[in-house]
Amino acid sequence: MNRILLLAITLYLSVQTTFSKNCIQGEVTDPDDKAVSFASVQDVNGAYTICDSAGHFEICFNGDSAKIRIYALGFYADTVRIRKEDKEIRVILKRKDTALTEVSIVHRQTVKSTSMVSAISTGKKEIEMLNPQNIAEILQAQTGFTNRPGYQTPLTLRGLSGKRLLVLRNGLRRFSSYPAGYMSHTINVYDLERIDVEKGAASVVYGAGAMAGIVNLIDKSPFGQKGANARLTTGYGTINKEKTLLAGCGWSNGKLAFKTNLRYRTAENFKYPDGSIAENSFYTDKDVFTAIGYKFSEKQEILLTTDIHNGGPWGKPVGFNGSDYMRVQTSNENSYNYSLQYKLNTGKVLQSTELSTFYSNESRTLVKNYYTAAGYMLSYVETTRFSNYCYGVQIKNKVKISKNNLMNVGAEFYGFHISTPTDAVDYIEGISFQNRVSQNARSYLSGMYLEHIFLPGKKFKFAGGLRYDRASVYEGDVYSNTQNEEKHENKNAISGNVAALWRLKDSRIKINTARSFRMPETTELYADSYTSNGIVYANPELEPEYCHSFDVSYTYEKSFFDAEFSPFIWFVDNMISREEIKGMPGTNYQFTNLEKCRIWGGELSANLWLKNTIMGKDRLSASIGAAYLNGTDIGANAGLWAKGVPMDYVPPFNLKSNVVYNSPEDKKTELNVAIRATYYSRQTRLGESKYATPAYTFIGCSAGLSIKRFKTRPSLNIAVNNLLNTEYYSFLSYLPGEGRDVRIFLTIHFN
Amino acid sequence: MKKLIYALMVLTFILVSCEKDDDAKKLITQGDYPVKEYYLERNPSVNPWGAGMDFIHSECDLTDTDLDYLYLSPDTTNQYDIKFYTVKAYYTDDKGDTQSEGCPAMLLGEGVTAFKAGAGIDFFDSLTVVTEEMIASLAPEPEVDYEACKNTDGNYDRTLLFTALDQCVIGRSFRSNVLVVPEGKTEQQVQPVYLVKTSEGGYVKFMVKQFQGDAPKEKQTLVRWQVISE
Numbered sequence: 001m002n003r004i005l006l007l008a009i010t011l012y013l014s015v016q017t018t019f020s021k022n023c024i025q026g027e028v029t030d031p032d033d034k035a036v037s038f039a040s041v042q043d044v045n046g047a048y049t050i051c052d053s054a055g056h057f058e059i060c061f062n063g064d065s066a067k068i069r070i071y072a073l074g075f076y077a078d079t080v081r082i083r084k085e086d087k088e089i090r091v092i093l094k095r096k097d098t099a100l101t102e103v104s105i106v107h108r109q110t111v112k113s114t115s116m117v118s119a120i121s122t123g124k125k126e127i128e129m130l131n132p133q134n135i136a137e138i139l140q141a142q143t144g145f146t147n148r149p150g151y152q153t154p155l156t157l158r159g160l161s162g163k164r165l166l167v168l169r170n171g172l173r174r175f176s177s178y179p180a181g182y183m184s185h186t187i188n189v190y191d192l193e194r195i196d197v198e199k200g201a202a203s204v205v206y207g208a209g210a211m212a213g214i215v216n217l218i219d220k221s222p223f224g225q226k227g228a229n230a231r232l233t234t235g236y237g238t239i240n241k242e243k244t245l246l247a248g249c250g251w252s253n254g255k256l257a258f259k260t261n262l263r264y265r266t267a268e269n270f271k272y273p274d275g276s277i278a279e280n281s282f283y284t285d286k287d288v289f290t291a292i293g294y295k296f297s298e299k300q301e302i303l304l305t306t307d308i309h310n311g312g313p314w315g316k317p318v319g320f321n322g323s324d325y326m327r328v329q330t331s332n333e334n335s336y337n338y339s340l341q342y343k344l345n346t347g348k349v350l351q352s353t354e355l356s357t358f359y360s361n362e363s364r365t366l367v368k369n370y371y372t373a374a375g376y377m378l379s380y381v382e383t384t385r386f387s388n389y390c391y392g393v394q395i396k397n398k399v400k401i402s403k404n405n406l407m408n409v410g411a412e413f414y415g416f417h418i419s420t421p422t423d424a425v426d427y428i429e430g431i432s433f434q435n436r437v438s439q440n441a442r443s444y445l446s447g448m449y450l451e452h453i454f455l456p457g458k459k460f461k462f463a464g465g466l467r468y469d470r471a472s473v474y475e476g477d478v479y480s481n482t483q484n485e486e487k488h489e490n491k492n493a494i495s496g497n498v499a500a501l502w503r504l505k506d507s508r509i510k511i512n513t514a515r516s517f518r519m520p521e522t523t524e525l526y527a528d529s530y531t532s533n534g535i536v537y538a539n540p541e542l543e544p545e546y547c548h549s550f551d552v553s554y555t556y557e558k559s560f561f562d563a564e565f566s567p568f569i570w571f572v573d574n575m576i577s578r579e580e581i582k583g584m585p586g587t588n589y590q591f592t593n594l595e596k597c598r599i600w601g602g603e604l605s606a607n608l609w610l611k612n613t614i615m616g617k618d619r620l621s622a623s624i625g626a627a628y629l630n631g632t633d634i635g636a637n638a639g640l641w642a643k644g645v646p647m648d649y650v651p652p653f654n655l656k657s658n659v660v661y662n663s664p665e666d667k668k669t670e671l672n673v674a675i676r677a678t679y680y681s682r683q684t685r686l687g688e689s690k691y692a693t694p695a696y697t698f699i700g701c702s703a704g705l706s707i708k709r710f711k712t713r714p715s716l717n718i719a720v721n722n723l724l725n726t727e728y729y730s731f732l733s734y735l736p737g738e739g740r741d742v743r744i745f746l747t748i749h750f751n
Numbered sequence: 752m753k754k755l756i757y758a759l760m761v762l763t764f765i766l767v768s769c770e771k772d773d774d775a776k777k778l779i780t781q782g783d784y785p786v787k788e789y790y791l792e793r794n795p796s797v798n799p800w801g802a803g804m805d806f807i808h809s810e811c812d813l814t815d816t817d818l819d820y821l822y823l824s825p826d827t828t829n830q831y832d833i834k835f836y837t838v839k840a841y842y843t844d845d846k847g848d849t850q851s852e853g854c855p856a857m858l859l860g861e862g863v864t865a866f867k868a869g870a871g872i873d874f875f876d877s878l879t880v881v882t883e884e885m886i887a888s889l890a891p892e893p894e895v896d897y898e899a900c901k902n903t904d905g906n907y908d909r910t911l912l913f914t915a916l917d918q919c920v921i922g923r924s925f926r927s928n929v930l931v932v933p934e935g936k937t938e939q940q941v942q943p944v945y946l947v948k949t950s951e952g953g954y955v956k957f958m959v960k961q962f963q964g965d966a967p968k969e970k971q972t973l974v975r976w977q978v979i980s981e
Contacts, residue, residue: 322967325797370796374822380796424849428799429839435848482845580969691966734967 023060023559024082026089027458028070035403036093037347039072052113054404056458060559073298073347116463116499117200117213117512118553118566118603124193124220129660129674129702131235131719131743133242135184135195135217141658143603143625144199146651147678147698147730149737151267151283151314152185157199158568159599159629159650160212163518163576164547168206168216170305172339172358172394175416177386179529179536186309186335188263188287190233190246193220199603200551200568203495203516204465205396207412207447211516211547211572219305222250222257222291229751235265239721239741240281242267255295263287269317273727273739280327283314300344307337312364322734325371333364351398351406363387366530372428381425384437384530388418408451408465417442418522419476422530438527441476445469445519461501469493471519475526475540487526493517493544510553518545520576524591536578537590545593546573560609567602571640595636597647601629617664624657630685648687651731655679668709675701680731689732696728698737712748719743779881779954784978789820790964790971795839795853797970800824803831803860804974806947806955807981831860832949833921833957835972838897840907854912855972857921857959859892862950865920865957866890871940872975878944878956881979889948893918921945925959938962954979
């Protein structure tokens with residue numbers, strides 16, 4: 001009884017201490033009443049925020065009063081005392097007349113605060129708690145993303161993936177030869193500092209493919225830590241005997257910086273919950289990431305990154321597409337990605353410029369082996385050698401026209417080339433042949449955009465943008481008897497958006513209406529793709545796909561709680577889809593335009609965090625999120641609200657929750673414990689596939705211990721997936737998910 | 752007395768004659784046999800030599816499903832009533848690449864006769880008697896000479912192949928690109944139903960219920976049959 005009473009009192013006191021926070025809004029200007037953008041605002045107790053481009057900020061503090069310190073590049077820092085009854089303050093910073101001592105802005109503005117749509121950011125700590133296999137595994141824990149486990153799996157946001165969800169690495173687009181779009185297994189997730197996601201159309205700034213949103217994979221800056229540092233991690237996963245080795249080192253003197261990360265992993269076939277083996281599900285791969293940077297000054301830096309992936313052999317579990325008589329393996333998979341980025345932050349009229357160029361080269365060999373139902377003899381082998389390369393350049397500028405007017409201006413160009421020769425041996429008919437399929441099929445895309453941001457006051461923000469893109473798509477080398485010249489198409493696309501943000505006392509409303517697009521790619525127009533699930537034939541008649549979207553995001557924020565409701569409705573014209581071709585051996589498809597589709601839904605999420613629950617400065621947080629999606633093919637001439645036909649690939653209602661406890665970070669031993677649950681309902685609106693995966697609940701947990709008292713700061717993290725060993729089928733999967741998997745990672749540091 | 756005897760003889764003759772008449776029109780009614788449904792692999796790389804369905808076989812009881820069908824190999828000697836066989840026809844496409852096209856067909860076995868009795872799953876369920884007219888309609892399979900369907904480069908000629916298969920009793924009538932499904936009807940409601948007389952002399956009703964199975968059985972064909980009499 002005494003314990004219960006003690007717990008109740010502790011809980012009451014902790015809630016009291018947490019709930020007694022006060023928040024204040026403010027504005028930072030110079031003596032001429034001009035806004036001071038991105039000034040840092042810090043409470044002496046450690047609370048920290050950063051002003052937006054209009055000089056506005058909001059900060060919360062404990063108790064009745066606090067001192068906050070405001071500092072910005074080119075200004076003398078100022079300290080202001082604020083009291084509980086103060087709701088708004090204005091801080092005037094005195095400009096430094098002498099030569100500036102540069103002040104580093106160590107904190108960034110989060111995507112959540114800058115984006116005009118619903119946005120989330122997943123940090124390194126959250127990433128490492130999961131001991132994840134790939135990026136998909138991290139994002140699947142976020143509301144709006146769909147759970148699709150496996151070594152190689154597409155990222156799916158709001159039911160859309162691949163070519164409708166733009167994946168960037170440090171702001172530069174990533175390409176893929178996979179017909180389903182970019183697969184994240186070729187990136188070492190442990191390189192990343194964070195993953196920023198914007199849900200909703202973002203074509204104006206990011207170009208083709210940013211329809212469902214963008215996923216920006218951000219690497220840790222090599223300038224982040226001065227001096228030399230290194231770390232070594234070894235990991236083991238029980239479900240497939242996965243062995244992981246991670247090594248990283250870096251050095252920086254503040255001007256010159258270098259870092260490199262390596263990953264090696266190998267895994268055997270995993271086990272299903274019933275203990276049976278998922279044959280052909282093994283994998284092995286290696287990655288090297290290197291970044292070299294030089295800072296000319298605090299304002300400008302240049303960064304060269306190299307990202308190399310060497311994978312294979314790896315396979316898809318037998319039966320993944322419904323056939324027990326086919327085995328699919330990628331015998332090797334290589335990707336080489338190079339980028340050079342130059343950044344200039346002047347803080348003047350031309351606030352910032354970012355000039356980037358990149359080159360990527362990928363190759364992979366897909367082998368399909370068919371076996372006879374009588375005797376299980378090898379009957380047919382098809383080997384496709386994919387190779388593609390891409391290159392591009394982009395420039396992004398932020399211009400401050402006046403106190404209340406900003407302009408984003410930019411341009412982009414990229415080229416993408418692909419070849420997909422295929423060899424086949426038919427052991428039954430006794431023949432073999434080689435098909436060129438496509439040879440140097442390619443597309444070039446160039447686009448430019450202009451986005452105007454108007455800040456009439458600290459409560460409002462308006463944005464409007466326009467973008468023009470032109471794509472030239474070429475069939476590649478011609479070798480037909482009926483055709484002398486390669487086919488060639490030019491496609492034009494205009495996209496735009498109008499968005500508004502309204503800040504209220506404790507809440508924020510964002511409205512974004514946009515027209516976004518994706519161009520049909522050369523793989524869809526001209527290059528037939530030999531996939532693990534049949535041949536997908538190209539269609540030169542394909543038109544660009546447009547999405548007219550209306551996104552709303554309502555956010556309520558208190559110091560201990562926030563909630564977000566983000567409904568949306570999208571109308572997609574000429575949606576590029578696959579239709580089945582009858583009469584061919586196996587199941588084959590052809591790309592086609594669906595005339596009009598309606599997709600609507602939304603996410604509702606809430607986060608609660610309590611501080612000082614068990615010990616001072618610790619943190620207990622709980623989050624829950626629900627997502628619903630409804631997709632309908634409404635045809636060409638029907639009204640926008642016509643009943644239509646349910647679309648395939650629309651994930652069912654799902655619910656995700658997460659409870660995390662973090663012990664204080666400043667203690668010599670740090671403990672993190674988390675438990676998470678995911679629920680997926682049964683799909684009730686069935687598309688053409690008529691395949692409904694049953695409802696399931698999936699539970700996972702993790703625990704991490706970091707001991708800082710030792711020089712090597714060893715840390716042990718254990719993550720358990722499918723804790724209850726439940727048999728479940730993820731969305732549209734014919735095979736059960738993996739059984740209980742315990743992943744143990746041990747890390748030591750050398751610095 | 753003679754008249755009486757004569758009358759009795761006439762009556763007996765009439766009765767005997769009538770009895771013989773009844774025999775000639777006698778209906779075969781369905782016995783107590785289960786309905787059977789199986790998914791058969793359609794892909795010729797997986798099922799290259801066909802799947803043989805043996806409706807009535809001596810090796811096991813009819814309720815035992817183990818040997819109801821068998822994927823054939825070149826060495827298989829098992830008898831079958833219907834073979835589900837997909838021809839893999841290679842051809843050169845417009846781009847100059849070698850492609851293959853599958854042409855699935857149902858072919859009657861040796862000594863087996865059949866005819867199309869009706870269409871749709873409701874008809875299948877209602878077909879419980881075999882009449883003389885039905886028996887009279889039974890026809891054997893014409894021999895399909897696959898070699899004759901090839902052109903000079905050794906590849907199949909689509910026209911010749913389709914023409915040859917269309918001469919068959921079942922042939923490729925069940926294929927989704929041959930069967931016409933009227934608006935408002937389902938495939939199951941229009942798939943033809945065949946009465947098959949097996950080599951053993953039994954009668955069986957047979958239909959393809961679904962040419963292409965629902966996911967994840969898209970590469971398989973669902974067949975349905977029920978023995979009427981052994």
